[in-house]
Structure formats: C-alpha cells, structure tokens
Amino acid sequence: MRSAAITIALGVVMFTVGAVGLSPSSSSTPDIPSSAPSSTGQGRGIEALRERVKRLPRDPVSWADLGMAMVRQARTTADQAAYAQAETALRRSLALRPTENLHAEFAMGALCAARHQFRDALTWARKAVATSPLTPAPYGVLADAHTQLGQYEEAEEAIQKMADLRPDSSSLARASYAAELRGDTRRATTLMERALRAAGTPDERAFARTHLSSLALESGDAATALRQAQAGLAVAPRDAGLLEARARAHAATGNREQAVADYTAAVSAAPLPQYLLGLGDLQQSLGHQDLAQAQYAVLRAQETLRQAAGTPADVDAILFEADHGNPRQAVTMAESAVRERQFVAVHDACAWAMHRAGRDQEALAESDKALALGTPSALFLYHRGAIHRALGDTTAARRDLERALALEPTFHPLHAPAAREAIRRIDETP
The missing domain is CATH 1.25.40.10 (Tetratricopeptide repeat domain)
Known part of the structure; x- marks a missing residue:
C-alpha cells in the first residue's frame, strides 16, 4: 500500500x-x-x-x-x-x-x-x-x-x-x-x-x-x-x-x-x-x-x-493536495518542486497533479520521466495508466494498470480498487 x-x-x-x-x-x-x-x-x-x-x-x-x-x-x-x-x-x-x-x-x-x-x-x-x-x-x-x-x-x-x-x-x-x-x-x-x-x-x-x-x-x-x-x-x-x-x-x-x-x-x-x-x-x-x-x-x-x-513542497504534500485539496494548487506546488528537484517521485507527483487538474498531455510527459529508470512502482504505473485512460488510449491504460496490480495488488487503499474498476470499465467498453 x-x-x-x-x-x-x-x-x-x-x-x-x-x-x-x-x-x-x-x-x-x-x-x-x-x-x-x-x-x-x-x-x-x-x-x-x-x-x-x-x-x-x-x-x-x-x-x-x-x-x-x-x-x-x-x-x-x-x-x-x-x-x-x-x-x-x-x-x-x-x-x-x-x-x-x-x-x-x-x-x-x-x-x-x-x-x-x-x-x-x-x-x-x-x-x-x-x-x-x-x-x-x-x-x-x-x-x-x-x-x-x-x-x-x-x-x-x-x-x-x-x-x-x-x-x-x-x-x-x-x-x-x-x-x-x-x-x-x-x-x-x-x-x-x-x-x-x-x-x-x-x-x-x-x-x-x-x-x-x-x-x-x-x-x-x-x-x-x-x-x-x-x-x-x-x-x-x-x-x-x-x-x-x-x-x-x-x-x-x-x-x-x-x-x-x-x-x-x-x-x-x-x-x-x-x-x-x-x-x-x-x-x-x-x-x-x-x-x-x-x-x-x-x-x-x-x-x-x-x-x-x-x-519546498514534498511528494506527499503534492499528492495530498491533488487528491484531497485543490488540484490546481497541487500543480503549482509540483511545478515548483520539479524545477528544483528532478527526482522520479517528484515527476510522478507532478504528473498526478496535472492529471487531476485536467492537463493530461503534460501529465503523460512527466509520468514517462517518473518511469524512465524502470523503477518498480505500482503507484507510478497506476498514475500513468489513469492518464492514458483520460487521453483515450485504453490499450496503454490497461497495460499500465495491469502491471501495477501484478507488481503489488494492494499498492494503495484507494487507488488499487480504482485500478481494478478502471480495467473493468475498459473491458466493458465496446
């Protein structure tokens, strides 16, 4: 989790x-x-x-x-x-x-x-x-x-x-x-x-x-x-x-x-x-x-x-603001953080904040940076899967969501169930 x-x-x-x-x-x-x-x-x-x-x-x-x-x-x-x-x-x-x-x-x-x-x-x-x-x-x-x-x-x-x-x-x-x-x-x-x-x-x-x-x-x-x-x-x-x-x-x-x-x-x-x-x-x-x-x-x-x-804002503060506060504020925090600190987790947090604020094309670029090293993160994969889905790429979305759940089925108490629900909805889409 x-x-x-x-x-x-x-x-x-x-x-x-x-x-x-x-x-x-x-x-x-x-x-x-x-x-x-x-x-x-x-x-x-x-x-x-x-x-x-x-x-x-x-x-x-x-x-x-x-x-x-x-x-x-x-x-x-x-x-x-x-x-x-x-x-x-x-x-x-x-x-x-x-x-x-x-x-x-x-x-x-x-x-x-x-x-x-x-x-x-x-x-x-x-x-x-x-x-x-x-x-x-x-x-x-x-x-x-x-x-x-x-x-x-x-x-x-x-x-x-x-x-x-x-x-x-x-x-x-x-x-x-x-x-x-x-x-x-x-x-x-x-x-x-x-x-x-x-x-x-x-x-x-x-x-x-x-x-x-x-x-x-x-x-x-x-x-x-x-x-x-x-x-x-x-x-x-x-x-x-x-x-x-x-x-x-x-x-x-x-x-x-x-x-x-x-x-x-x-x-x-x-x-x-x-x-x-x-x-x-x-x-x-x-x-x-x-x-x-x-x-x-x-x-x-x-x-x-x-x-x-x-x-400067840390990753948890950015993710918290994105999920439980104001996503636009989360983007502001994330963009400031990523300018100073190009760490994989910061890129991921920036990607998620952008996605939550509706800026999915920019979010995808940040998410790709988060996963560029091959870091084994179910949460990073879930974030990118959700971004792909928002952009209409259900094939890529399903791939990332399935990889996230295969890597760690209970990676997050809220997002792991959301990943399963997203896959179900993708499968039900004609």
Whole structure:
C-alpha cells in the first residue's frame, strides 16, 4: 500500500534527512538511521549538547553536534522551528571555524536536505568532501543530493567512493537504493541483506529491516514483508518506519484493523506527512471519514507551517493536495518542486497533479520521466495508466494498470480498487 511511492521517497525521509546519523568522524559513521529514538531520549541528548556549548561556547564541534541533533529531532517531529534552531547552531560553528569545518559542513548538508534544498545540500556535501576526502559519510550526503536532483550516475559514483572507503551498512544501503531505483529489485534485496548483516547500530538494523520489508512488498510477497517488519520491531518496537512497514504488510494480507493500529502508532512516534497520509487514506478506504479528515487536518496544518518557512513542497504534500485539496494548487506546488528537484517521485507527483487538474498531455510527459529508470512502482504505473485512460488510449491504460496490480495488488487503499474498476470499465467498453 503506497509502497514504492513511500520507498522511493525514502530519499527524503530516510536517506537525505536521516542519512546523517552521528558525527562524520565517528568510527562507525552510522549515517542511515531509520527513525529517531524516543523523544525523551532525544530530548535528553539535546539538553546535554546545550549544556556542552554553554561550557565550551567557542568550540565549533560542539555547536555543530548540537545543530546535527536538532536536524534529527526536526525530521521526526516535523517541527520547522527545530530546523531554524539547527541552522543557528551550525552558523555559530561556521563563524568560529569558517573553513575546513567538517562537522558543520556535513551537518549543513543534512539540514539543507531535510529542508529539500538539495542544490544547497550538494554544495555543502562537496565542501565536506573537500575538507576530508577520506571520510566516507560526506559521500553519503553527496549521493543523496545527487539522487534527489535526478543526477543518478553522479549519485552512483559517490556511493561507489563511499563503499571503497568503507563497505559498511550505510554504503551498502545506498547501493541497494540505487539498484531499486533502476528496477533491479533482486540486487537491491541482496545488497540490503548485506547492509543488515553489516549493521552496527540499532538504527541501521531497523533501517535495513524497513527496506527489506518494502522490497518484499514491491515483489508481491506480503508474508516476507510482514516477517521483516516484525523482526525489526522485536528489537525496536517504537520505530516509526518499521511500524509503517508492518502496517502496509498487514493491509496487504487483509488485516486492516491491525494496519490502522500500526499506522496510528507510527504517527504517534513520528507525525511525518507520509504516515499521516497513509493512515488518512486507509481510514477513508474503510469508510471512516471523520477519522480520515482528522489526519488530513494535521497534514494541512503542517503544510501551512511549511509554506511559512519557505520549504519546498514534498511528494506527499503534492499528492495530498491533488487528491484531497485543490488540484490546481497541487500543480503549482509540483511545478515548483520539479524545477528544483528532478527526482522520479517528484515527476510522478507532478504528473498526478496535472492529471487531476485536467492537463493530461503534460501529465503523460512527466509520468514517462517518473518511469524512465524502470523503477518498480505500482503507484507510478497506476498514475500513468489513469492518464492514458483520460487521453483515450485504453490499450496503454490497461497495460499500465495491469502491471501495477501484478507488481503489488494492494499498492494503495484507494487507488488499487480504482485500478481494478478502471480495467473493468475498459473491458466493458465496446
């Protein structure tokens, strides 16, 4: 359910935002945490860092570590104010050490990625690489920025360099993601299994389990998806990414009540847009309109804060506006996003917004770009199938809709049934 759209958009949620783990000089550099630790533990860590900068107000590393911690907090709370606080701390670090400040350069790359300012993230990642070319972690941020900008070959080069320096869980996970984007699910799974075996931290293990669950679901193997999510949650029971993965697996096996419970727990742990939208759409599919609207209301409030902060729209915000708001506004958001970020999921969101606004010829061009790499996304295929149908090409529409359902029969609680209904109507047309 919403599988590849979520998995592919992990570039934002788990790679570019969460891909920055701890200090870049850490011995293990755990740069791909799945989701944050508990808010209590995270808060204690930030308070300890605040105390440290009070004791060491002229230490650039202490300020950079505080900024990095604030970025990690913001990505799990959707708190725009935390991003501003992170930037203040990082600017203080850079004022104290304007050049060759690896910690601050690395963290600024993470902050810009979290704000979806990927060109700026690329600039900071390059600075960090120049400062310390033999440190693996900055190549991860570099790869993530290239990926989100649609520069896939450059991203793969950065991943290879990262792996050459240290073939650990972080570099293997990124290599898996690159293979997934190009449609090689088998290789992506093999690499993510290696990432799991190489994982040195609970966050890395949770991340690998989350991805393995998603990869299994994309291959139509809901039972394996459920096993992977449960194995992860046995160790990290409040991990939001794993809770969402298990929710999707439960939905795929028909256990929608448990799917709602897991999505609700994910939202409680980390009220991020993809969890809110996933729960809202699931509730709507069950006929629980009031409960669905409650999730959508939180999304709208978050979108208002995002706009006030000047942060570019993300994929989930665009899709939400297209399906549950004003499609013309969704197009405006999407066109702005795609100008800055030529990532496959952004092209798909733009295509869907255009379709919903009645601009199907333009939508088809964007949809083709979304699928140009061969990315295994049932949602992308459904979107293009609906666009083909609107343009009167029922042969192409049927092909895409059937491929979407074959790839993942329960890819979305609302759109999977719509795909089946569309095929039925095509078949009934003389």
